[in-house]
Amino acid sequence: MNTRRMFAAVLLAATSCSYSSDSESRTPALTNNLTEQEQLCVEERLASGWELNLSNLQTDLSPEQEIAVDMAVELCRLDTATNPTLPSFRNDQPQVSDELLEAPVTFDSGDNPPGTDSLLDDYWLQCGLGEAKACDELFYLAAPGSAYExxxxxxxxxxxMDCALLLGIEQPEGDLNPLTPAPGDDEELDSWWTLCSEGSTLACGELRLTAPNGSLYAQFAATCGARGTSYCTLILDDDGEPPTLKDLSxxxxxxxxxxxxxxxxxxCSETDxxxxxxxxxxxxxxxxxxxxGVSCGGRAVAPCARFFADLISSSS
Structure with missing residues (x-):
């Protein structure tokens, strides 16, 4: 962020100094030799910031507008040089590989780890022994497409399925449970907490979406009211969509x-x-x-990898 801002500031100063009053002779060169991707990027930047489009750049521009064109071109060239184009996927076809879906028949809990990464090997062994948290950590750290994943x-x-639900998680003494009273720090969040503790998937989802990340409220919601899983609809009757989710897509x-x-x-919007x-x-x-992020790209409050896999299963 800071590097980009510094770059923009330097570019702004440079283009200000090099501005020529002869706009007609200089403007066409600004947008010459753009790739299709760069041209789309420039169009978007100019349309949103200056209400300009490439078709009218052959007309006289003010000094400020010409600087904007210069900056848009340079920034877009920087973007396309350093950031690969994101793949385009259909949102109704989550990108969960066949290898992942077939993993239960490919592997056995007693299989030896690949041996190519000591940390991942350790998580593999713990996961094989039934440690749900180790399975989750292994999945998150593993390279896509790998045996670890x-x-x-x-x-x-x-x-x-949700490893916490399948294998269970040992709760350290003093941890939350469904009967734990609301903290009392926020009246609205306390209300959602109470409903979540009573088994409302809607309330647990809303509490997770609206509570500050990392707070006790968020922790309670992320485990479906301290029930040991983040996939509430697997263990509770689905009573509707959280209100905040309606504003996301x-x-x-x-x-x-x-x-x-x-x-x-x-x-995330492309089901990653x-x-x-x-x-x-x-x-x-x-x-x-x-x-x-919590809503899997505006879709549902659930563990996203599991949710995307379930979407595939339900559509096949």
């Missing part, structure tokens, strides 16, 4: 406040479960970024 996704060669544009988070947003998780992890605690 497949073993973790199947909860150690068992089943393709996979086609929603990223906020534009942070380039890294915007990239994660776009990947890791991007959704990273968006939840790195987004500001009470931001739209976190809500988008």
């Amino acid at each position: 497949q073993f973790a996704f199947s909860c150690g060669g068992r089943r393709n 996979p086609s929603l544009n990223p906020p534009g406040d942070d380039e890294f988070l915007d990239q994660l947003w776009l990947l 479960s890791r991007a959704c998780k990273d968006l939840t992890k790195y987004g500001p605690a009470d931001s739209l970024y976190v809500q988008f």
Whole structure:
């Protein structure tokens, strides 16, 4: 972010100094030799910031407008040089590979780890022994398409489902339980907490979407009211969609406040479960970024990798 801002500032100063009053002779060169991707990028930047389009750039431009064109061209060339084009996927066809879906019959809980990464090997062994958290960590850290990823996704060669629900998680003494009273710090969140504790999937989802990330409220909601899984509809009757989810959708544009988070947003919208998780992890605690990540790109409050896999199963 800081590097990009510094680049823009330097570029602005440079273009200001090099501005010539002869706009007609200079303007056509500004947008010459653009690739199709660069041209689309320039069009979008100019249309949103200056209400300009490439078709009218042959007319006289003000000094400020010419600087804007210069900046748009240079920034778009930088973007296309450093950022690969994101693949385009249909949102109704989640990208979960056949290898992941077939992992329960490919692997057995007693299989030896590949031996190519000591940390992942350790998580593999723990996952094989039935440690749900180790399976989740292994899945998150493993390279896409690897045996590590497949073993973790199947909860150690068992089943393709929420490992916390399948294997159970030991709760340290003093942890939350469904009867834990609401913290009392926020009246609205306390109301959702109470309903979530009573078994409302809608309330658990709304609490997860609206509570500050990392808070006790969010922790309670993320485990369906301390019930040991983040996939509430697997264990509770689905009583509807959280109200906040209605304002989110996979086609929603990223906020534009942070380039890294915007990239994660776009990947999450294309059913990349890791991007959704990273968006939840790195987004500001009470931001739209976190809500988008938590909701699997505006789809559902659920563990995204499992949710995307279930979408495939239900459509096949």
